[in-house]
Amino acid sequence: MARPAPETHGEILAAAARRFGVTGYKGTSLQDIAREVGCSKATVLYHFANKEALLGELMAPAIAVLEALDERIAGHTGADLQRVAADGFVDLAVRFRREIALLGGEFPDLLQQPAFAHIQQISERLIDAFAGHSDRPAARIAAFVVLAGIAEACAEFVDFPDEELRPALLAVAHRALEPTT
Amino acid sequence: MARPAPETHGEILAAAARRFGVTGYKGTSLQDIAREVGCSKATVLYHFANKEALLGELMAPAIAVLEALDERIAGHTGADLQRVAADGFVDLAVRFRREIALLGGEFPDLLQQPAFAHIQQISERLIDAFAGHSDRPAARIAAFVVLAGIAEACAEFVDFPDEELRPALLAVAHRALEPTT
DNA sequence: TCAGGGTCTGACCGATCGGTCAGGACGTGG
DNA sequence: CCACGTCCTGACCGATCGGTCAGACCCTGA
Numbered sequence: 001m002a003r004p005a006p007e008t009h010g011e012i013l014a015a016a017a018r019r020f021g022v023t024g025y026k027g028t029s030l031q032d033i034a035r036e037v038g039c040s041k042a043t044v045l046y047h048f049a050n051k052e053a054l055l056g057e058l059m060a061p062a063i064a065v066l067e068a069l070d071e072r073i074a075g076h077t078g079a080d081l082q083r084v085a086a087d088g089f090v091d092l093a094v095r096f097r098r099e100i101a102l103l104g105g106e107f108p109d110l111l112q113q114p115a116f117a118h119i120q121q122i123s124e125r126l127i128d129a130f131a132g133h134s135d136r137p138a139a140r141i142a143a144f145v146v147l148a149g150i151a152e153a154c155a156e157f158v159d160f161p162d163e164e165l166r167p168a169l170l171a172v173a174h175r176a177l178e179p180t181t
Numbered sequence: 182m183a184r185p186a187p188e189t190h191g192e193i194l195a196a197a198a199r200r201f202g203v204t205g206y207k208g209t210s211l212q213d214i215a216r217e218v219g220c221s222k223a224t225v226l227y228h229f230a231n232k233e234a235l236l237g238e239l240m241a242p243a244i245a246v247l248e249a250l251d252e253r254i255a256g257h258t259g260a261d262l263q264r265v266a267a268d269g270f271v272d273l274a275v276r277f278r279r280e281i282a283l284l285g286g287e288f289p290d291l292l293q294q295p296a297f298a299h300i301q302q303i304s305e306r307l308i309d310a311f312a313g314h315s316d317r318p319a320a321r322i323a324a325f326v327v328l329a330g331i332a333e334a335c336a337e338f339v340d341f342p343d344e345e346l347r348p349a350l351l352a353v354a355h356r357a358l359e360p361t362t
Numbered sequence: 363t364c365a366g367g368g369t370c371t372g373a374c375c376g377a378t379c380g381g382t383c384a385g386g387a388c389g390t391g392g
Numbered sequence: 393c394c395a396c397g398t399c400c401t402g403a404c405c406g407a408t409c410g411g412t413c414a415g416a417c418c419c420t421g422a
Binding site: 023024026027104106109137138141142144145146147148149150152153156157160164165167168169171172175176178 | 204205207208285287290318319322323325326327328329330331333334337338341345346348349350352353356357359
């Protein structure tokens, strides 16, 4: 091969994003990624400690924004909280919909891993915000439907332009969420 | 072991449903299922041709009801269609939420298999019905959010009583779906 | 008593998984 | 010229996967 410039790291990252998006995390082998890059599996593991580290580096920007949103909603209450959470989450989901898509619906499994444990808690706080801090089952169920539905829709409509997807998701979110009592 | 009655078939089915629900289809091995039953992996494969046949028998009732819903919505139009589709899907999702949960978010992968290919088409017709036959992007996006969100919520709220889950899902579905123009 | 069919099992198979390791190729500074 | 660090590789590892197979066990009917 004799690559003059060591841009392999980025190429592996891009190839992994593509493969994860098609066949999911568990469904993609290091062999698959190496084949797409055109290098050996050992090279992939030279640039990344292991498969999980690859996923971690791929998700890092999205997670950082998610944590920022988590801090932001902590300063709001009532209907204001609901609006800030919905707007913030839709914006995040649209911006990072490629990252959401590449998980391929494997959120539940991946969130079990200790490295992503705090994301589970953040998503629970988001549900709580969507529900307007209400613990009525109907409010919590509606909040979950909105959160999960938006995430899935972002994975589905990956090729839609941002300026069309974002307002449509915002509209359905505000329609679906109950007004805070 | 010396089992007097050959009820092993049903025991394997029940054990598979439990395991799939916890670790998903791909994440559950025939070994896992055999261990839960207390028999050998070979016994599992004596009662079922292969792993996919096991899943097929587990999902058969839910698929039959889904196909019935698909036929039923074919006879309606307009706002009537939207209401029938939403009510029918919520009812189906609640009744078979255990089956939805045991797929563990692996729908996209599993639907690729030719055995489940027609389910993909049914879900597309459901989206179409939710959107009131509109091809406006916003309507189709809202329809997808509702469909995916309800499915995910059913998997999440597996232990909720039917009579509490069903009306809550119906309410959020009717709120979220745009009125047909 | 014995033949036959249903049930079940341990041993085994090839494939693939994530991951390790010794070492080759190559550019660079002393 | 040589030593060193970076980049990369083929060969290999143990584990696990879904699936096969010959045969053991047991009940039943002739």
